[in-house]
Amino acid sequence: MSKIIFVNLPVSDLNASMAFYEALGFENNPQFTDDTAACMVWSEAIFVMLLTHDKWKTFTNRPISPITTSEVMLCLSCESREIVDELNDTAEENGGTADINPKQDHGFMYNRNLADLDGHVWEMMWMDPAAMTN
Incomplete structure (x- = not known):
């Protein structure tokens, strides 16, 4: 398997964030998308995982940074x-x-x-x- 990157980002509105990233040219991979997360593909090696806040909290106990930071x-x-x-x-x-x-x-x-x-x-x-x- 070649080296790839998954960038995980907490988002407050999954559907709105998916639409935003699609507008920028990312494509959704439905195989890794559900009501709590969406896989948005930039290239063969770059994937952005948009995670609802509840889903994000299953990965870490650290707080989600405020939008101003x-x-x-x-x-x-x-x-x-x-x-x-x-x-x-x-x-x-x-x-x-x-x-x-x-x-x-x-x-x-x-x-x-x-x-x-x-x-x-x-x-x-x-x-x-x-x-x-x-």
Whole structure:
């Protein structure tokens, strides 16, 4: 089996979160989806598990962070700068927050950060390694 990642996120409204992630281009895998959790697929190696708060609490006793805090920023690579912009626009159009942090343009790398409905921060990034200088 190849190495893959499952990012587990607590969400306050499973159906709304599923719709948000579908709008960003994630696809639902019904095999791992029920009334308490949804598996949202970004690529062959990246899966996001959206978990209701009750389901989340079966995995840990640690409290769920308030929406105003950040514990981690998850970065996803995109095929172009335009897609980075489109994903930020789409996030805002679907109840998320675009540009939760200032956008960065380093020429060879461009990124913008968005937050989902529960404040989880995603960095959408495009990079051209051929343009990097040493």
